[in-house]
Amino acid sequence: MTGTARVLLFSDPAMAGHHPPGHPERPERVEAVISGITDAASSTGASLERPRVEPAEAGALERIHPAPYLALLDDVAAHGGGWIDADTFIGPESMVAARLAAGAMVQAALAVAGREAEVAFAAVRPPGHHARRERAAGFCLLNNVALAARALRASGMAQRIAILDWDVHHGDGTQSIFDADPDLCYASTHQMPLYPGSGDRAERGVGPGLGSKHNVPLRPGSGDAAFIDAWLTQLLPAVEAFAPQAILVSAGYDAHRLDPLAELEVTEAGYRSVAEAVGRLARAGGVGGVALTLEGGYDLDALHDSAAATVGGLLAGLTGSEAA
Numbered sequence: 001m002t003g004t005a006r007v008l009l010f011s012d013p014a015m016a017g018h019h020p021p022g023h024p025e026r027p028e029r030v031e032a033v034i035s036g037i038t039d040a041a042s043s044t045g046a047s048l049e050r051p052r053v054e055p056a057e058a059g060a061l062e063r064i065h066p067a068p069y070l071a072l073l074d075d076v077a078a079h080g081g082g083w084i085d086a087d088t089f090i091g092p093e094s095m096v097a098a099r100l101a102a103g104a105m106v107q108a109a110l111a112v113a114g115r116e117a118e119v120a121f122a123a124v125r126p127p128g129h130h131a132r133r134e135r136a137a138g139f140c141l142l143n144n145v146a147l148a149a150r151a152l153r154a155s156g157m158a159q160r161i162a163i164l165d166w167d168v169h170h171g172d173g174t175q176s177i178f179d180a181d182p183d184l185c186y187a188s189t190h191q192m193p194l195y196p197g198s199g200d201r202a203e204r205g206v207g208p209g210l211g212s213k214h215n216v217p218l219r220p221g222s223g224d225a226a227f228i229d230a231w232l233t234q235l236l237p238a239v240e241a242f243a244p245q246a247i248l249v250s251a252g253y254d255a256h257r258l259d260p261l262a263e264l265e266v267t268e269a270g271y272r273s274v275a276e277a278v279g280r281l282a283r284a285g286g287v288g289g290v291a292l293t294l295e296g297g298y299d300l301d302a303l304h305d306s307a308a309a310t311v312g313g314l315l316a317g318l319t320g321s322e323a324a
Contacts, residue, residue, distance in 0.1 A: 005046040005315050006117040009037050010104035012053040015125050017093030024261060024298040025125060025139045032300040033123040036307030043308075044315050049117075055099035056106055056147060063150035064143055064177060069134040073098075073141060084136050098126055098141040101293075105248075108291040109148035113157035113246055118289040118318045119311055121251075127295040129171035129250045130196065138169065138196060144293045145250050146177045149184060158246035159183055162239045164278065165190075166231075166271070167252025167295040168262040170199030170215065174250065180209040185242040187235040189227060191255065191264045192217035214238045220263035224270035227255065231274045240281055247282050247290050253297030253306040261298055268302070272309035279317020290314055 016027035041048035081091040101124035108120035130138030165188040178184035205213040216230040255264040
């Protein structure tokens with residue numbers, strides 16, 4: 001890979017309109033991640049662009065979420081919103097934010113598949129990986145990474161897709177959507193025990209998808225060593241053997257040692273090591289780059305540092321440059 005590396009940052013200030021009262025999933029999270037991505041691009045000499053985000057349209061959303069479910073969410077929002085469950089809130093502007101978040105990740109995935117950038121990061125909220133086809137949960141309304149995977153297939157750019165999920169919580173929504181899909185490799189580390197309680201090693205997919213799902217639950221306090229080992233010796237070799245045509249990341253940073261909602265004790269150095277290995281895998285497999293969407297992470301300093309470490313690590317792996 002030659003020339004200046006390219007980073008695309010997809011975000012929109014209107015996502016701040018989704019504002020659960022007194023909730024850790026708050027608008028300031030996105031600004032912290034944007035700052036981290038910007039700092040990483042500057043320190044590595046990569047070019048950084050911020051394309052305009054277009055909200056996901058009905059046709060794109062309905063590849064995952066049925067129209068009646070979308071209509072129900074819109075109706076709740078139109079009537080002032082409220083709590084869907086003990087964790088998940090929808091307000092009057094939440095579906096505007098959710099459609100922008102989904103659209104941003106779709107654009108990120110398509111941009112990387114089209115070789116427009118080595119790294120495309122959707123700094124978005126609300127997050128998505130707990131959302132199932134017809135159920136909002138775990139702070140999530142629409143499943144952004146699943147929608148991006150379906151958009152890649154609809155575009156003809158990729159059929160075999162890997163979704164890597166390093167959020168501290170298992171992406172039960174994503175796995176459920178693709179559980180029987182043999183062309184979707186899902187790989188996850190997550191703290192266990194912890195919400196949502198799924199993600200056991202024995203969960204390997206169902207029917208024709210059996211063997212395409214890979215979960216490594218980690219005990220509280222595992223730290224960088226166990227986190228890095230899980231990815232480098234177990235999950236990434238499985239992803240490499242799958243030979244994906246596209247790599248998407250559910251980039252949650254609530255496994256960080258500073259996060260108030262979990263106890264996995266990962267640091268930004270751990271995220272950088274794993275991201276660099278992902279970049280090397282993508283380069284070796286002829287995948288043009290990596291698209292990421294923000295999931296969890298609730299300490300602002302940890303979000304900044306972890307996002308910066310992720311982008312720096314990915315660029316190092318993708319370009320083969322130790323200086324990135």
